Amino acid sequence: xxxxxxxxxxxxxxxxxxxxxxxxxxxxxxxxxxxxxxxxxxxxxxxxxxxxxxxxxxxxxxxxxxxxxxxxxxxxxxxxxxxxxxxxxxxxxxxxxxxxxxxxxxxxxxxxxxxxxxxxxxxxxxxxxxxxxxxxxxxxxxxxxxxxxxxxx
Amino acid sequence: xxxxxxxxxxxxxxxxxxxxxxxxxxxxxxxxxxxxxxxxxxxxxxxxxxxxxxxxxxxxxxxxxxxxxxxxxxxxxxxxxxxxxxxxxxxxxxxxxxxxxxxxxxxxxxxxxxxxxxxxxxxxxxxxxxxxxxxxxxxxxxxxxxxxxxxxxxxxxxxxxxxxxxxxxxxxxxxxxxxxxxxxxxxxxxxxxxxxxxxxxxxxxxxxxxxxxxxxxxxxxxxxxxxxxxxxxxxxxxxxxxxxxxxxxxxxxxxxxxxxxxxxxxxxxxxxxxxxxxxxxxxxxxxxxxxxxxxxxxxxxxxxxxxxxxxxxxxxxxxxxxxxxxxxxxxxxxxxxxxxxxxxxxxxxxxxxxxxxxxxxxxxxxxxxxxxxxxxxxxxxxxxxxxxxxxxxxxxxxxxxxxxxxxxxxxxxxxxxxxxxxxxxxxxxxxxxxxxxxxxxxxxxxxxxxxxxxxxxxxxxxxxxxxxxxxxxxxxxxxxxxxxxxxxxxxxxxxxxxxxxxxxxxxxxxxxxxxxxxxxxxxxxxxxxxxxxxxxxxxxxxxxxxxxxxxxxxxxxxxxxxxxxxxxxxxxxxxxxxxxxxxxxxxxxxxxxxxxxxxxxxxxxxxxxxxxxxxxxxxxxxxxxxxxxxxxxxxxxxxxxxxxxxxxxxxxxxxxxxxxxxxxxxxxxxxxxxxxxxxxxxxxxx
Numbered sequence: 001x002x003x004x005x006x007x008x009x010x011x012x013x014x015x016x017x018x019x020x021x022x023x024x025x026x027x028x029x030x031x032x033x034x035x036x037x038x039x040x041x042x043x044x045x046x047x048x049x050x051x052x053x054x055x056x057x058x059x060x061x062x063x064x065x066x067x068x069x070x071x072x073x074x075x076x077x078x079x080x081x082x083x084x085x086x087x088x089x090x091x092x093x094x095x096x097x098x099x100x101x102x103x104x105x106x107x108x109x110x111x112x113x114x115x116x117x118x119x120x121x122x123x124x125x126x127x128x129x130x131x132x133x134x135x136x137x138x139x140x141x142x143x144x145x146x147x148x149x150x151x152x153x
Numbered sequence: 154x155x156x157x158x159x160x161x162x163x164x165x166x167x168x169x170x171x172x173x174x175x176x177x178x179x180x181x182x183x184x185x186x187x188x189x190x191x192x193x194x195x196x197x198x199x200x201x202x203x204x205x206x207x208x209x210x211x212x213x214x215x216x217x218x219x220x221x222x223x224x225x226x227x228x229x230x231x232x233x234x235x236x237x238x239x240x241x242x243x244x245x246x247x248x249x250x251x252x253x254x255x256x257x258x259x260x261x262x263x264x265x266x267x268x269x270x271x272x273x274x275x276x277x278x279x280x281x282x283x284x285x286x287x288x289x290x291x292x293x294x295x296x297x298x299x300x301x302x303x304x305x306x307x308x309x310x311x312x313x314x315x316x317x318x319x320x321x322x323x324x325x326x327x328x329x330x331x332x333x334x335x336x337x338x339x340x341x342x343x344x345x346x347x348x349x350x351x352x353x354x355x356x357x358x359x360x361x362x363x364x365x366x367x368x369x370x371x372x373x374x375x376x377x378x379x380x381x382x383x384x385x386x387x388x389x390x391x392x393x394x395x396x397x398x399x400x401x402x403x404x405x406x407x408x409x410x411x412x413x414x415x416x417x418x419x420x421x422x423x424x425x426x427x428x429x430x431x432x433x434x435x436x437x438x439x440x441x442x443x444x445x446x447x448x449x450x451x452x453x454x455x456x457x458x459x460x461x462x463x464x465x466x467x468x469x470x471x472x473x474x475x476x477x478x479x480x481x482x483x484x485x486x487x488x489x490x491x492x493x494x495x496x497x498x499x500x501x502x503x504x505x506x507x508x509x510x511x512x513x514x515x516x517x518x519x520x521x522x523x524x525x526x527x528x529x530x531x532x533x534x535x536x537x538x539x540x541x542x543x544x545x546x547x548x549x550x551x552x553x554x555x556x557x558x559x560x561x562x563x564x565x566x567x568x569x570x571x572x573x574x575x576x577x578x579x580x581x582x583x584x585x586x587x588x589x590x591x592x593x594x595x596x597x598x599x600x601x602x603x604x605x606x607x608x609x610x611x612x613x614x615x616x617x618x619x620x621x622x623x624x625x626x627x628x629x630x631x632x633x634x635x636x637x638x639x640x641x642x643x644x645x646x647x648x649x650x651x652x653x654x655x656x657x658x659x660x661x662x663x664x665x666x667x668x669x670x671x672x673x674x675x676x677x678x679x680x681x682x683x684x685x686x687x688x689x690x691x692x693x694x695x696x697x698x699x700x701x702x703x704x705x706x707x708x709x710x711x712x713x714x715x716x717x718x719x720x721x722x723x724x725x726x727x728x729x730x731x732x733x734x735x736x737x738x739x740x741x742x743x744x745x746x747x748x749x750x751x752x753x754x755x756x757x758x759x760x761x762x763x764x765x766x767x768x769x770x771x772x773x774x775x776x777x778x779x780x781x782x783x784x785x786x787x788x789x790x791x792x793x794x795x796x797x798x799x800x801x802x803x804x805x806x807x808x809x810x811x812x813x814x815x816x817x818x819x820x821x822x823x824x825x826x827x828x829x830x831x832x833x834x835x836x837x838x839x
Binding site: 032034035036037038039043045046047048051052053054055083084085086140 | 476477480719763764765766767805806807808809810811814815816817820822826827828829830
């Protein structure tokens with residue numbers, strides 16, 4: 001029996017994405033974001049998460065997708081990876097599903113405009129839908145950010 | 154086993170004694186003829202030995218015992234301190250420290266001490282005096298046989314102490330303590346009796362000897378000669394208060410009794426004096442030592458420094474809850490100012506005052522003196538100087554300066570590194586110093602002091618200074634910058650190259666100052682503590698490393714300013730003053746905008762430009778608000794949109810994802826729940 005796990009499902013430009021539930025701390029509604037200067041454009045700034053200051057990044061921007069204005073469905077998914085707490089701004093987040101490891105296949109070169117290196121794999125759901133699982137440590141890879149910063153200077 | 158409850162106490166005390174031993178040995182090295190220092194060393198060693206034996210750490214006790222013997226010879230003038238003895242004793246201390254650490258880590262405190270013991274023994278025997286003397290040094294076991302003898306066994310010296318005390322109004326008591334049958338920790342009980350007694354007077358002599366008591370070489374009864382101002386009944390009650398004591402008698406001895414006491418042979422007497430030494434601290438000290446000591450030890454004095462140990466996690470929890478409170482206070486203040494009701498405002502102001510006081514108290518709770526880190530340095534510098542064959546006069550000032558505990562815990566390693574650097578690279582070898590016309594002995598100063606919201610720690614040496622050209626050449630050679638760039642560097646920028654990773658100018662790699670990993674680690678560490686490090690150097694005259702650390706990592710006073718809708722905080726500690734200038738008075742000098750302010754020319758920085766403010770530009774204004782900030786002796790004027798006011802803010806980190814932001818060193822949550830960023834003005838002043 002392959003290992004079972006739960007994933008939070010969220011939407012980004014019509015595509016469904018998943019993050020393992022144990023990496024998600026909470027899901028928040030959009031709240032005022034304080035801009036932080038000298039950061040890449042996809043870093044929207046920091047928010048006050050019940051007394052803690054948490055950076056948020058626009059996942060659309062991170063993946064090079066066109067950014068949109070937040071609306072009533074916009075959510076911030078707070079993830080915790082390698083002691084790093086970061087919020088992802090996503091179009092919507094409203095589902096938790098059960099997955100098993102054997103449902104996951106290697107990602108194709110590019111899915112919905114997102115490069116394969118940010119992806120852990122693609123899960124085929126029973127109803128035929130596809131769920132793209134993110135490789136969080138790559139999404140939060142800072143060396144890439146450092147490079148971006150240097151270009152900016 | 155019952156021992157456990159004493160173990161942490163033992164470890165703490167053992168460390169204190171080891172520290173005292175270290176310090177005193179260093180002092181003695183400076184003043185080898187001060188027998189008073191030998192006395193206090195001897196006393197620490199003796200107490201340590203007793204404690205170790207009681208706790209069953211035999212190796213610890215054995216080694217301390219041998220060190221004590223050597224010291225005893227010195228104390229009695231039969232042995233002269235020399236380099237060999239110092240080194241051996243220091244080595245002994247190191248071994249003891251390692252053993253205590255082992256105990257702390259749950260070990261049995263065992264170590265192979267045979268070699269050291271042998272060396273110590275040969276030192277003690279090599280004192281040249283008669284073999285009998287040596288025997289007297291090892292008299293602990295030997296005197297056990299005489300323990301059963303009658304009470305009047307005071308020697309000349311002890312009698313004279315007693316007589317002197319009697320003249321100054323002290324009583325002499327003969328106390329007899331019987332422990333309960335089946336008492337498990339006889340030595341511990343005896344120790345507790347001694348401790349209780351020493352709070353109220355001086356133990357002149359005990360039978361059996363202190364050594365035998367410590368090693369449980371007694372049945373159930375021991376007797377003590379004791380001088381005190383207290384009534385015998387008080388002493389009886391005092392001892393009866395200790396558990397597992399069956400019976401106590403305390404009789405006052407009159408002068409006549411003492412006069413009748415038979416005198417013992419001097420040689421034996423010395424053994425007795427040695428065993429009583431820990432109890433009579435200032436034997437060879439001032440004129441009326443025994444009488445003077447108890448006065449300082451009056452019962453009232455004991456209450457002065459009462460402390461409790463608190464788990465630091467609880468303090469951290471308290472601190473973080475308090476941070477929440479401050480944020481909520483700011484929110485309340487804001488609401489009250491919006492609602493404008495007199496009684497509400499009053500209540501909120503009252504609460505602000507109370508939380509303000511609370512803040513002072515809580516912040517102080519976390520403060521510890523730098524002494525706790527500094528006190529291990531003299532020893533380190535000494536050893537270092539020795540191994541490098543240099544002469545160093547090491548001076549510490551401001552060790553009492555207090556800093557947040559987290560900072561103090563972390564600052565040790567960077568300081569070790571900088572001190573090692575100062576001794577190894579900074580100071581020249583003796584021959585070079587002579588050639589340069591400097592005194593042979595180099596000077597290294599470790600200095601700490603308060604400066605506003607910061608604590609400064611400086612490490613200064615009077616060595617050769619930093620060779621600017623050498624630093625730059627190396628940097629160019631490593632490809633860190635081009636020769637053209639290098640030529641434009643200011644001195645300080647050149648020195649900052651030292652902190653780049655993989656940089657080391659030492660031509661000789663020594664095991665002391667590493668291999669080019671180092672200063673960058675120092676810098677990273679200090680910056681992670683919210684601090685800065687800079688260097689000043691005069692070739693041929695010396696180098697000074699200056700570390701600036703925030704007093705506390707949690708709550709700071711700041712000025713809140715606006716740039717359009719955005720709010721920023723500037724630490725008050727960097728602000729000189731605020732003001733308004735006419736934009737027309739801003740002039741352009743060599744591409745830098747400057748303004749004349751209070752008779753000095755100050756560079757002007759547009760905060761909106763630096764922070765890439767999307768909604769606000771200052772160039773549209775005719776007059777502009779400025780915040781004058783300072784870094785060392787340089788200043789800059791920051792142009793802002795508007796002032797909001799001064800506030801205590803809780804410093805929060807931006808999180809690891811956004812670490813390394815050069816301009817912003819943190820964030821805070823304002824009363825309305827918004828996050829405001831805290832600007833680091835130092836990063837703006839070039």
